[in-house]
Amino acid sequence: xxxxxxxxxxxxxxxxxxxxxxxxxxxxxxxxxxxxxxxxxxxxxxxxxxxxxxxxxxxxxxxxxxxxxxxxxxxxxxxxxxxxxxxxxxxxxxxxxxxxxxxxxxxxxxxxxxxxxxxxxxxxxxxxxxxxxxxxxxxxxxxxxxxxxxxxxxxxxxxxxxxxxxxxxxxxxxxxxxxxxxxxxxxxxxxxxxxxxxxxxxxxxxxxxxxxxxxxxxxxxxxxxxxxxxxxxxxxxxxxxxxxxxxxxxxxxxxxxxxxxxxxxxxxxxxxxxxxxxxxxxxxxxxxxxxxxxxxxxxxxxxxxxxxxxxxxxxxxxxxxxxxxxxxxxxxxxxxxxxxxxxxxxxxxxxxxxxxxxxxxxxxxxxxxxxxxxxxxxxxxxxxxxxxxxxxxxxxxxxxxxxxxxxxxxxxxxxxxxxxxxxxxxxxxxxxxxxxxxxxxxxxxxxxxxxxxxxxxxxxxxxxxxxxxxxxxxxxxxxxxxxxxxxxxxxxxxxxxxxxxxxxxxxxxxxxxxxxxxxxxxxxxxxxxxxxxxxxxxxxxxxxxxxxxxxxxxxxxxxxxxxxxxxxxxx
Numbered sequence: 131x132x133x134x135x136x137x138x139x140x141x142x143x144x145x146x147x148x149x150x151x152x153x154x155x156x157x158x159x160x161x162x163x164x165x166x167x168x169x170x171x172x173x174x175x176x177x178x179x180x181x182x183x184x185x186x187x188x189x190x191x192x193x194x195x196x197x198x199x200x201x202x203x204x205x206x207x208x209x210x211x212x213x214x215x216x217x218x219x220x221x222x223x224x225x226x227x228x229x230x231x232x233x234x235x236x237x238x239x240x241x242x243x244x245x246x247x248x249x250x251x252x253x254x255x256x257x258x259x260x261x262x263x264x265x266x267x268x269x270x271x272x273x274x275x276x277x278x279x280x281x282x283x284x285x286x287x288x289x290x291x292x293x294x295x296x297x298x299x300x301x302x303x304x305x306x307x308x309x310x311x312x313x314x315x316x317x318x319x320x321x322x323x324x325x326x327x328x329x330x331x332x333x334x335x336x337x338x339x340x341x342x343x344x345x346x347x348x349x350x351x352x353x354x355x356x357x358x359x360x361x362x363x364x365x366x367x368x369x370x371x372x373x374x375x376x377x378x379x380x381x382x383x384x385x386x387x388x389x390x391x392x393x394x395x396x397x398x399x400x401x402x403x404x405x406x407x408x409x410x411x412x413x414x415x416x417x418x419x420x421x422x423x424x425x426x427x428x429x430x431x432x433x434x435x436x437x438x439x440x441x442x443x444x445x446x447x448x449x450x451x452x453x454x455x456x457x458x459x460x461x462x463x464x465x466x467x468x469x470x471x472x473x474x475x476x477x478x479x480x481x482x483x484x485x486x487x488x489x490x491x492x493x494x495x496x497x498x499x500x501x502x503x504x505x506x507x508x509x510x511x512x513x514x515x516x517x518x519x520x521x522x523x524x525x526x527x528x529x530x531x532x533x534x535x536x537x538x539x540x541x542x543x544x545x546x547x548x549x550x551x552x553x554x555x556x557x558x559x560x561x562x563x564x565x566x567x568x569x570x571x572x573x574x575x576x577x578x579x580x581x582x583x584x585x586x587x588x589x590x591x592x593x594x595x596x597x598x599x600x601x602x603x604x605x606x607x608x609x610x611x612x613x614x615x616x617x618x619x620x621x622x623x624x625x626x627x628x629x630x631x632x633x634x635x636x637x638x639x640x641x642x643x644x645x646x647x648x649x650x651x652x653x654x655x656x657x658x659x660x661x662x663x664x665x666x667x668x669x670x671x672x673x674x675x676x677x678x679x680x681x682x683x684x685x686x687x688x689x690x691x692x693x694x695x696x697x698x699x700x701x
């Protein structure tokens with residue numbers, strides 16, 4: 131019997147296009163994991179959608195001079211198209227304020243807030259908040275920017291001049307806007323002043339001990355589950371050690387989920403976007419159940435059942451929300467499971483020819499945009515490279531020249547070369563069918579035993595969320611296959627020992643089938659092409675050793691698996 135998994139990837143803001151940093155941070159590793167788990171026979175749902183509420187969308191809409199509803203709908207559709215182009219396949223891609231989803235999302239978010247409020251885990255109080263006297267409004271979150279006041283993990287001052295009023299992207303810490311050094315309104319560019327306003331604060335301090343014990347249990351799990359990445363645990367436990375403050379979960383804002391309280395002070399206020407955004411995972415699941423079973427309450431089978439494992443994939447800037455605040459919200463509400471795993475990747479930087487490595491920047495145009503990439507390049511080449519350089523434990527960089535080099539020397543010269551030389555040989559010298567394997571040697575049998583070992587090794591890495599290592603194991607076997615082909619010299623034995631030549635090619639065809647299975651989570655399009663050339667109809671992928679195709683099985687037409695790239699491929 132397979133297990134059940136509910137997999138999510140962080141909701142992208144619907145205020146801009148997707149770039150390679152987004153994909154490497156959450157969506158691609160989650161897609162790899164989902165494909166693998168399904169191939170293992172598990173029941174899996176993959177949930178995502180755009181984060182439409184809050185300040186980010188309002189700022190972008192104001193800059194473009196369009197209604198915020200129009201802007202979020204446009205980017206929601208564009209992001210969905212980018213994901214589809216990369217074969218990142220969600221069971222549902224929603225949007226927290228999209229027409230089909232907003233009613234369900236508001237309902238579940240307000241229900242969530244109300245339950246926590248009824249249990250007494252919110253404190254209502256008046257406090258000072260930055261106010262823009264020129265724009266005549268309070269400045270929630272990203273409406274204010276200033277210099278970060280936090281210390282980094284190494285003890286040095288962060289001092290980033292680009293810290294927003296919710297979080298510093300350089301050090302990852304949550305921000306109290308009133309403590310920002312030299313704060314500036316992003317609306318008017320003026321210095322805001324503190325004024326009194328009323329909000330509802332979540333008592334995070336009441337969950338410190340439970341969070342600490344839960345996180346410590348993820349360091350050396352006793353239930354056989356993979357341990358969490360060390361940097362996630364160290365950062366999260368470090369935040370608890372400093373003390374978790376009460377955090378306002380409402381905002382002076384009308385774009386978002388209205389605060390569901392019969393209280394004059396709640397008028398004109400919305401739930402904090404980082405309160406309702408993770409609830410989007412739940413509301414999108416409910417919307418999916420509404421579509422499929424007609425009963426939206428079936429979402430509880432995934433979110434409130436102990437036999438379902440919930441796995442979140444996010445970038446490093448979302449660590450504090452998914453490893454601390456969201457679990458505290460779940461604990462406060464009381465009927466939901468906490469996550470089984472929170473998989474956090476570091477940021478992906480970028481390096482262009484002739485330039486130093488730098489942070490990906492939408493404002494400066496320093497990015498590889500998915501929409502532009504897909505116009506002229508293969509999705510699987512990007513999926514391969516982003517996995518090969520995955521920032522799983524520390525920041526890495528997308529290097530345009532390295533991308534071209536690795537595609538040519540690894541995908542073309544190793545994997546593609548082996549598949550092509552094997553199937554071209556069968557087409558030319560064995561009438562395009564699988565030859566007899568009666569004369570297989572010990573070397574042939576060892577090569578297939580190595581395939582079983584490689585399949586198990588790749589699977590063990592994916593079980594433990596080591597996607598980069600899993601890809602490396604697959605490619606190591608592809609290189610070994612090339613070496614086996616060369617060692618067996620079928621071009622020579624076809625003239626001297628036809629049975630031996632046939633056994634060599636039959637072995638290599640069987641190894642090619644193994645490689646298709648191993649490639650499926652990482653490069654689904656490539657895996658399907660290989661099966662097509664093997665004359666096998668793609669069906670339900672199974673993570674198990676494939677049966678050898680019988681002698682005489684007709685093969686498909688062989689063709690080049692990967693095209694060699696020129697140095698200016700990404701210009």
